[in-house]
Amino acid sequence: MPPIIARTRDELAEARSQVGGTLALVPTMGALHEGHRSLIRRARRSADTVAVSIFVNPLQFGPDEDFDRYPRTLDADLDICADEGVNLVFVPPRSVMYPDEPQVTVRSGPIGEVVEGASRPGHFDGMLTVVLKLLNLVRPDLAIFGEKDAQQLAVIRRMVADLNVPVEIVGAPTIREPDGLALSSRNRYLSADERQTALALSLALHAGSDAVTKGPDTVLAAAATVLDKAATANPPLLLDYVVLVDPATFLPVTPVYTGPAVLAVAGRVGATHLIDNVPLQFSEEP
Ligand code: AMP
Numbered sequence: 001m002p003p004i005i006a007r008t009r010d011e012l013a014e015a016r017s018q019v020g021g022t023l024a025l026v027p028t029m030g031a032l033h034e035g036h037r038s039l040i041r042r043a044r045r046s047a048d049t050v051a052v053s054i055f056v057n058p059l060q061f062g063p064d065e066d067f068d069r070y071p072r073t074l075d076a077d078l079d080i081c082a083d084e085g086v087n088l089v090f091v092p093p094r095s096v097m098y099p100d101e102p103q104v105t106v107r108s109g110p111i112g113e114v115v116e117g118a119s120r121p122g123h124f125d126g127m128l129t130v131v132l133k134l135l136n137l138v139r140p141d142l143a144i145f146g147e148k149d150a151q152q153l154a155v156i157r158r159m160v161a162d163l164n165v166p167v168e169i170v171g172a173p174t175i176r177e178p179d180g181l182a183l184s185s186r187n188r189y190l191s192a193d194e195r196q197t198a199l200a201l202s203l204a205l206h207a208g209s210d211a212v213t214k215g216p217d218t219v220l221a222a223a224a225t226v227l228d229k230a231a232t233a234n235p236p237l238l239l240d241y242v243v244l245v246d247p248a249t250f251l252p253v254t255p256v257y258t259g260p261a262v263l264a265v266a267g268r269v270g271a272t273h274l275i276d277n278v279p280l281q282f283s284e285e286p
Contacts (some may be wrong), residue, residue, distance in 0.1 A: 001087075002082050003081050003082055003088055003089045004018070004088050004089070005078070006088065006089070006090050006091070007090075007091055007092060007093065008092070008096055009092075009096060009137065012090055012092075012137055015088050016088075016138065016139065019048075019049040019087055019088060020048065020049070021049055022047040022048050022049070022142070023049045023051060023139075023140045023141055023142075024043035024049070024050050024140055024141065024142040024143070024144060024170075025043075025052075025053065025134065025135070025138045025143045025144070026039045026040055026043050026050065026051070026052045026144050027052075027053045027055075027130075027131060027134050027145070028052060028053065028054055029054070029055065029056045029057065029185065030054040030055075030072060030074065030077045031070070031071040031072070031073050031077070031185035031188070032073075032076070032077045032080045032081075033175075033185065034175050034183055035146060035174070035175040035183040035184075036052075036080070037084055038172060038173075038175050039144045039145070039146060040052060040081070040084040041084065042144050042170065042172045043142070043144045043170075044084075044085065046142055046170065047142055049087045050085070050086050051087065051090060051138055052081050052086050052088075052089050052090070053089075053090040053091075053092075053134050053138065054074065054077055054089065054091045055090075055091070055092055055097060055134075056070050056072065057126060057127065057130040058098075058126075059098075059102075059105070059125075059126030059127075059129055059130060060122075060123050060124075060126030060127040060130065061126070062120055062121070062122065062123065065120070066186075066189075066271075066273075069189075070185070071185055071186075071188055074091065097133060105125060105129040106125060106129045106132055106159060106163075108124035108128055108155050108158075108159070110249075111124075111151075111155055111158055111250055112124030112125065112128070112151075112155045114245075114250050114251065115151055115243055115245060115250050115264060116151050116152075116264075116266060117151070118241075119240045119266065124151070124152070124155050127152060128155060128159050131143075131156055132159065132165065135165060140167060141167065142167065142168045142169075142170055143156075143167050143168075143169055143170070144170045144171075145169065145170070145171060145172070146171070146173075146174060147172065147173055147174050147277070147279070148174040148182055148183075148184070148275075148277070150247065150262050150264060150277045150279075151264070153171050154247060154248060154250060156169055157169050174277075179199060179202075180202035180203065180206065181198060182201075184274065186272050186274060187274075189270070189271065189272040190269065190272055191270070193234070194235055194269045194270045194272065196233075197230055197233045197236065197237050197269045198237070198269045200226055200227060200230030200237050201227075201237075201265050201266075201267065201274055201275075202276055204226035204227045204265055205223065205263055205265060205278040206278075207222040207225065207226050208220070208223035208244075208263045208278070208280070209263070209278055209280060210222065212280050212282065213283075215282065216244050216253050216254070216261070216282065217255045219280065220242065220263075223242050223263060223265065224242060227239050227242055227265065230267075235269060235270055236269075237267045237269055238267055238268040238269070239265075239267045240267050240268065240273075241264070241265070241266055242263075242264070242265045244261055244263050244264075244280075245262050246259075246260075246261060247260050247261065247262045247279065250262075253282075258282045258283060258284050259281070259282060260279065260280070260281055260282075261279070261281070261282060262277050262278070262280070263277060263280055
């Protein structure tokens with residue numbers, strides 16, 4: 001059965017009333033790829049019904065960011081949803097999500113103001129606002145998000161805990177190209193040369209992971225060595241940050257830290273902003 005496509009709140013309510021059992025929502029901005037497919041499959045394993053939302057949320061783009069040129073590939077996205085057995089696709093136009101300029105929005109607080117939030121002021125507030133709206137509209141039992149956007153996942157978990165949002169948040173692992181590049185809707189902006197430079201992000205994470213037994217400072221130094229080299233490549237990587245943080249707070253870990261951490265990196269190649277991260281575990285010295 002092809003998915004039901006809902007564009008308005010009424011169509012969504014009608015579709016929602018037709019589907020039974022537990023429902024998992026996979027929120028996306030479209031331009032779907034293998035990473036999104038993996039989230040849909042994760043949703044299918046955990047719920048009777050799978051809904052995908054496709055909405056390029058203007059609230060989470062800064063004034064100098066790529067909202068206008070963000071890839072919009074609705075026909076291909078709907079084919080992928082059908083192929084993956086999605087039951088319901090919610091594709092609201094902007095006028096449905098934001099009939100007026102919103103007055104009341106969600107503030108991410110300190111966890112959304114560091115790392116990616118420091119590079120992109122307001123980004124996490126805009127993201128949380130649309131995620132809460134989507135959760136309220138679709139009313140899923142579960143919502144699936146990629147660990148590729150690790151800080152986004154942490155900020156959403158914090159919103160759900162702090163505001164008692166009645167949904168279970170599930171994180172799903174990052175899907176990569178065979179050479180390590182994390183799949184992203186923005187990869188299609190990259191020329192062949194830019195893509196070559198962009199590989200430094202995942203190579204740096206790899207180098208950092210390999211040094212995990214030597215402690216946080218060595219992990220950061222190993223990642224920085226790879227990134228420094230990419231800064232002089234042609235075209236160069238313009239590094240935004242490389243950080244080693246506590247996954248719950250996104251604050252930097254200390255040099256003697258033990259426990260889970262996230263090594264996160266972001267940078268620009270040409271006009272394309274790319275992020276990536278890897279989860280790490282620091283154990284006590286034997
Ligand atoms: P986006 O459409 O880029 O907003 O992403 C929608 C969802 O897909 C988010 O939860 C992302 O974290 C997730 N996602 C994006 N890229 C990947 C990837 N390479 N692997 C797994 N999940 C991803």
